Structure formats: C-alpha cells, structure tokens
Amino acid sequence: MLESMPKWYLRRKTTAYKLYKQGRTAKYGLDIDLDSYDVDVQSVGRIESLSDLPADEREVSHSVGVVEDESLRSATYFQYNKDVVYLQYSRFLREFVSDKLVAMNLIDAIRRYSWLRKYWFRACPLSLDKYTAFVGSHETAGAFIWVREGVKIEQPIQACLFMKGRKMVQVPHNILIAEPYSSMRVITGCVTHPTCVNSAHVACTEIYVKRGADVSWTMIHNWGEDLHVRPRMGAVIEEGGILRLNYVLISPVKSIQMYPTVISVGREAKISFRNLLMGLGDSQIDVGSAIIFNGSNTRGEITTRAIVKDSADIRMRGKLWARKPDVRGHLECRALLLSEKARASAYPTLQSSVMSAELTHEAAVGKIAEEALFYLMSRGLTEEEATSLLARGFLDADMLELPSELTMQIRSIIATTAEKAL
Amino acid sequence: MLRIEDLHVEVGGRKILRGVWLRVYEGEVHVIMGPNASGKTTLALTVLGHPAYKITRGRIIFLGRNISNLSVTERVKLGLGVAFQHPPAIRGVKLRDVLMVCAGGKPLGDLDYSKYDYFGDYLRDLGMDPKLYLDRDVNFGFSGGERKRVELVQLLVMKPRLMIFDEPDSGVDVDSLKHIGRKISELTKEVKGATIVITHYRHILPYVKPTVIHVLYNGRIVKSGNPDEVIEEIEEFGYEIYAKKLWM
Numbered sequence: 001m002l003e004s005m006p007k008w009y010l011r012r013k014t015t016a017y018k019l020y021k022q023g024r025t026a027k028y029g030l031d032i033d034l035d036s037y038d039v040d041v042q043s044v045g046r047i048e049s050l051s052d053l054p055a056d057e058r059e060v061s062h063s064v065g066v067v068e069d070e071s072l073r074s075a076t077y078f079q080y081n082k083d084v085v086y087l088q089y090s091r092f093l094r095e096f097v098s099d100k101l102v103a104m105n106l107i108d109a110i111r112r113y114s115w116l117r118k119y120w121f122r123a124c125p126l127s128l129d130k131y132t133a134f135v136g137s138h139e140t141a142g143a144f145i146w147v148r149e150g151v152k153i154e155q156p157i158q159a160c161l162f163m164k165g166r167k168m169v170q171v172p173h174n175i176l177i178a179e180p181y182s183s184m185r186v187i188t189g190c191v192t193h194p195t196c197v198n199s200a201h202v203a204c205t206e207i208y209v210k211r212g213a214d215v216s217w218t219m220i221h222n223w224g225e226d227l228h229v230r231p232r233m234g235a236v237i238e239e240g241g242i243l244r245l246n247y248v249l250i251s252p253v254k255s256i257q258m259y260p261t262v263i264s265v266g267r268e269a270k271i272s273f274r275n276l277l278m279g280l281g282d283s284q285i286d287v288g289s290a291i292i293f294n295g296s297n298t299r300g301e302i303t304t305r306a307i308v309k310d311s312a313d314i315r316m317r318g319k320l321w322a323r324k325p326d327v328r329g330h331l332e333c334r335a336l337l338l339s340e341k342a343r344a345s346a347y348p349t350l351q352s353s354v355m356s357a358e359l360t361h362e363a364a365v366g367k368i369a370e371e372a373l374f375y376l377m378s379r380g381l382t383e384e385e386a387t388s389l390l391a392r393g394f395l396d397a398d399m400l401e402l403p404s405e406l407t408m409q410i411r412s413i414i415a416t417t418a419e420k421a422l
Numbered sequence: 423m424l425r426i427e428d429l430h431v432e433v434g435g436r437k438i439l440r441g442v443w444l445r446v447y448e449g450e451v452h453v454i455m456g457p458n459a460s461g462k463t464t465l466a467l468t469v470l471g472h473p474a475y476k477i478t479r480g481r482i483i484f485l486g487r488n489i490s491n492l493s494v495t496e497r498v499k500l501g502l503g504v505a506f507q508h509p510p511a512i513r514g515v516k517l518r519d520v521l522m523v524c525a526g527g528k529p530l531g532d533l534d535y536s537k538y539d540y541f542g543d544y545l546r547d548l549g550m551d552p553k554l555y556l557d558r559d560v561n562f563g564f565s566g567g568e569r570k571r572v573e574l575v576q577l578l579v580m581k582p583r584l585m586i587f588d589e590p591d592s593g594v595d596v597d598s599l600k601h602i603g604r605k606i607s608e609l610t611k612e613v614k615g616a617t618i619v620i621t622h623y624r625h626i627l628p629y630v631k632p633t634v635i636h637v638l639y640n641g642r643i644v645k646s647g648n649p650d651e652v653i654e655e656i657e658e659f660g661y662e663i664y665a666k667k668l669w670m
C-alpha cells in the first residue's frame with residue numbers, strides 16, 4: 001500500500017515515526033504503552049449496506065447515533081477496526097450535487113489530492129505528543145470530508161468508528177475541509193463491540209473552516225470499560241467562520257484524555273465547545289477545550305457539563321487565550337457528583353494580552369440541589385427517579401444547538417443510557 | 423379527609439409551629455391567613471413531607487392514615503398535591519417533562535407527545551401559549567405570575583384529592599387572580615377533594631369561596647371562622663393587634 005503513496009507523505013511519515021519513538025508523553029492523563037496493542041486487526045471486509053452488519057453490531061452503532069435510513073444522512077462513512085468497510089453518499093447527493101461534497105478514506109484522498117500535504121497535521125501538530133506522532137506513523141484510514149465553496153449540505157454526514165477485537169488499537173485520522181461559505185454538520189460515533197477488551201483508540205481530527213463557512217462536528221463516544229482513548233483535535237477557523245464542536249460521552253471507559261484546540265485566524269469568527277460527560281464506573285476522564293483567539297472580534301464559548309457517579313474521576317479543563325482586540329470568551333464547567341466516591345475538578349484558564357478582550361468563566365462542582373429534588377418528588381417521583389431526571393436534564397441536548405431531529409436523537413441516546421446507568 | 427393534631431414543627435432547631443389543630447372535610451375550601459413568618463409555608467411543606475421540617479409533637483392523618491412518617495413520594499401517591507410559593511427553576515428539565523411526571527408518565531424517555539396534547543389546553547385556558555412554554559426549562563425566567571399559573575397547571579394534571587396552594591395570588595394581576603381562584607374552586611369540585619389556600623390577601627377569596635378562614639399567628643391557629651367576619655376584623659386591627667386581642 002505504501003508504495004503508491006506520494007513521496008511527501010512517506011517522508012513525513014518517517015518523521016512521525018521518529019517523533020513517536022522519542023516518546024513525548026502527553027501533558028495530562030496517564031501514559032499508555034501503545035506498542036502493546038496491535039494495529040493490524042482484520043475487519044469484516046466491504047459491505048454493501050449498513051444492514052449487512054450482524055444485528056449485534058448494528059445495535060451498538062445505533063447507540064452512537066448511526067442511522068441506517070440513509071435518506072436522513074448526506075453521506076455515511078463506516079470504519080471497522082482499521083478498514084473503511086462502507087462509504088456511500090445519499091441518493092440525493094449522488095444525483096444532484098455529486099461533486100460538491102467529497103467524503104472518502106483519507107488514505108485514498110492523500111493519493112488523489114497532492115495539495116493535502118498543506119493540511120496533513122497542520123491544525124494539529126505532529127510533534128504535540130507521542131499520540132499525534134503515533135497517528136501520523138500508524139494511521140490506517142480516516143474520514144476525509146471536503147465541501148466545496150458555497151455548498152450547503154443540509155442533512156448531516158455520519159461517520160462511525162467501530163472496534164471489535166482484543167489488544168488492538170484503532171488509529172483513524174480525520175480531515176475536514178469546509179471551503180468558503182459552505183456549511184455542513186458531521187456526526188461521528190465511536191463505539192466498541194461488547195467483546196472488545198483491553199484495547200485503545202488513538203485518533204486525530206483536523207478541521208479547517210474557511211472564510212464564512214459554518215461547520216458543526218458532534219462526537220458521541222460509547223466505549224468499553226477497559227478502553228484507553230486518546231483523541232487529538234485541532235481546528236483552524238478563518239474570518240467569519242462558525243464552528244461548533246460537540247462532545248457527548250455516554251459510557252464508562254478506562255481512561256480518556258483529550259484537549260481539542262481551536263485557533264481563529266480571521267476576524268469575527270464564532271466558536272463553541274459543548275461537552276456533555278457521563279462519568280461512570282472507574283472512568284478516568286480528562287477533557288479540556290481550548291480557544292486561541294488570533295483574530296479580532298471573535299466570540300468563543302466553552303461549556304462543559306459532567307455528571308459523575310460510582311468512583312469515576314472527571315477533570316474539566318478549559319482555556320481561553322486572547323491575542324487580538326475585541327475578543328469575547330466565556331468558559332463554563334459544571335459537575336454534579338452523584339455518589340460519595342465520585343470526584344470532579346475544574347481547571348479554567350483565562351489568558352489575555354490585549355486590553356479590549358473580555359474573558360469570563362464560571363465553574364461549579366457539587367451535588368444536586370435539594371430544592372429541585374424535593375420539587376420533582378412532590379410531583380410523584382421517587383428520589384432515584386428525580387435524581388435521574390435532574391441528571392439527564394443537566395446534560396441537556398438542547399445546548400448542542402443542532403437541528404431538532406439530531407437534538408431529539410441525541411436527547412434519547414442520553415436518556416436511554418442515563419436511565420440504565422443511574 | 424385531613425386531620426392535623428397538635429402539630430409542633432422545628433426547622434434547623436427553630437420552633438415554627440407550636441400546636442396546630444386542623445380538620446378538613448371533603449368538599450371544603452380552607453383559607454389560612456397570617457402575617458409573614460407565622461408558619462403558613464411551614465405547615466404546607468410539613469404536610470407534604472419536606473425533610474427539613476421535623477415534627478417534634480403531634481401527627482398528620484390523611485384519608486384515615488397517619489402520614490407523619492411517610493416520604494413525600496408516598497404522600498403524593500396517596501393524593502396530596504402542593505402548589506409552591508417559590509417553585510425552583512430547574513435547568514434542562516422542561517415544563518413538558520414535569521407535566522409528564524404529574525400525569526404519571528415517563529419524562530424524556532417517552533417521546534410520544536400526542537397523548538399529552540391536553541397539557542396545551544390547560545395552558546391556553548390560563549392564557550399561556552403552549553408553544554412558548556412546554557419546551558422551556560421549568561420556571562426558568564418565568565415571571566412570578568407565570569410560575570403561579572404553571573403550578574396550578576401541574577395540579578390540574580395531577581388531580582390530587584387534597585390540594586394546598588401556597589400563596590397562589592402573590593405577584594398575579596387582577597384578571598389572572600380571578601381565573602386562578604375560579605380554577606381552584608372548580609378543581610376542588612371535580613376531584614371531589616378539599617383545598618387549603620394560603621394567602622396574605624383577601625382579593626382571591628370571592629373566587630375560591632372558602633368554607634372557613636383560619637388565622638395563623640406565631641405557630642398557632644388563633645382564630646377560625648366565617649370568612650366575612652374574620653376578614654373584617656383583620657382589616658380593622660391588623661394581624662398583630664388582632665392576635666393580641668384574641669389572646670387577651
């Protein structure tokens with residue numbers, strides 16, 4: 001496979017490998033020995049439609065928002081372990097706007113578009129830590145999504161990263177490019193089959209929002225209890241661009257550490273992060289969000305809501321860094337503790353080197369308000385039911401600012417898992 | 423229906439109720455009046471079973487059963503409903519969810535809204551556009567009057583046998599007051615139950631048509647009687663002097 005790859009790619013891949021071997025650990029989270037996992041784990045081979053998957057595999061993919069009714073999606077990307085097993089545009093897209101949206105395997109895209117060298121590990125530096133370097137040197141596939149100038153894609157594009165196996169690591173690298181004045185929504189679901197144990201997921205996602213483009217990227221994670229997860233994400237947003245990054249975690253996990261970072265490089269951009277986290281079991285969760293304001297008049301908002309149960313530990317980080325005038329940013333982290341052993345911490349950071357920037361933050365860690373609990377019980381709920389309703393309400397899907405169909409879908413995903421877990 | 427016997431209640435070590443006796447029969451509407459901090463809300467929340475309110479003496483009998491040690495959930499299941507004076511705003515929990523709970527359904531999980539269409543009728547009936555309220559976080563950003571109406575709608579959906587309205591009239595304009603008062607009276611007849619209305623003001627009285635008025639002062643009911651007579655005396659003397667006169 002490598003023989004057919006462009007020279008620049010092979011060269012940079014060698015650099016990535018060297019960086020990986022230098023083993024620069026991440027700033028946060030526990031260190032994982034990636035050599036102990038196998039990258040080359042077989043998948044099912046290509047399928048003709050999502051309904052070709054066995055019922056149990058379909059069911060787990062539904063849990064992260066994948067729908068088989070493809071009239072509801074503009075395109076579907078399904079990666080099973082290391083391979084893309086399914087890739088299809090909706091009929092509407094095939095017939096009417098076929099060349100306006102490109103969705104393909106990143107590896108094929110690198111072969112086809114030589115200009116991708118300008119995007120490959122630009123939003124997210126290869127040298128950030130050993131995990132980014134690992135993706136650079138070991139990537140097997142990933143979603144490449146490219147929307148042409150002025151094209152507005154109504155229905156969301158769905159990508160599913162599915163894992164089934166033991167002692168394996170999945171290494172996807174996604175690149176999304178929204179050309180000027182285009183718009184699209186992407187919903188990505190990462191999920192492991194119940195039989196997938198002792199494994200890891202190391203990924204990199206790079207998003208390029210050009211002048212006036214409007215992008216939302218929603219990630220839903222449903223992992224196995226002993227998975228280590230290290231997603232890396234970087235985004236560059238130009239003048240007047242809008243980027244909404246949503247993250248929903250609905251399952252226990254061994255450990256997650258991520259710190260997606262958005263850099264605005266033009267004026268008047270709008271950036272929002274919304275993280276809805278369920279800390280369950282023994283999960284060690286360390287989720288940050290950062291906005292670097294390198295463009296004036298840019299607005300940025302980071303909101304993290306976490307409910308923490310059992311003996312889970314959640315660290316909520318956030319950083320707003322103003323480097324240009326008239327920037328406004330707000331950072332909010334809230335956690336609800338639902339059991340004695342649960343732990344939550346908030347680490348907000350505000351940094352500014354310009355006088356006209358206005359950065360604010362609020363953080364709260366605590367238990368459910370007695371008053372609200374009593375109120376709901378006075379309408380006939382038991383204490384457990386009222387707690388569950390309050391916790392589900394706390395992780396309100398409305399905050400994600402998605403179209404109502406997607407909001408409803410995510411609301412019911414959160415409600416279903418919360419009902420089981422709480 | 424409800425019998426309160428020699429009820430003494432403490433909150434955080436402070437004595438609030440000092441021996442309340444009360445009997446409410448089916449079909450009756452009782453009004454409890456009294457100055458601030460006389461124990462009106464304490465009485466309502468103690469009957470409902472708020473954990474912060476400790477009964478130190480006496481008991482509460484509801485439908486022939488001593489409910490003094492039951493949880494709030496159990497009391498509500500027996501047919502008790504309270505409209506709060508200051509209902510809390512809850513982020514993320516929609517009015518629709520709370521009404522589904524009131525109707526005995528499952529909030530959030532139950533996405534078949536069609537069988538709950540009648541919520542909208544209740545809201546419209548009180549002059550509220552359901553589109554503007556059902557999907558809003560409950561009580562969040564609601565005005566005082568909106569909260570009162572929303573509390574009433576919740577009880578309309580619950581249809582409890584015994585309803586307690588804690589100041590349903592504060593912060594409400596005259597037109598709404600008339601409407602709320604009439605609804606309370608209608609609902610009492612509809613559920614063949616009884617109602618206790620706690621209030622500061624006389625304006626709602628003509629609409630709820632009380633059977634009897636009690637004056638609560640300093641943790642005790644100091645006077646019970648015919649509405650017109652009691653009101654007249656309170657208006658003439660004010661609570662303080664009135665209560666002192668009664669004690670002399």
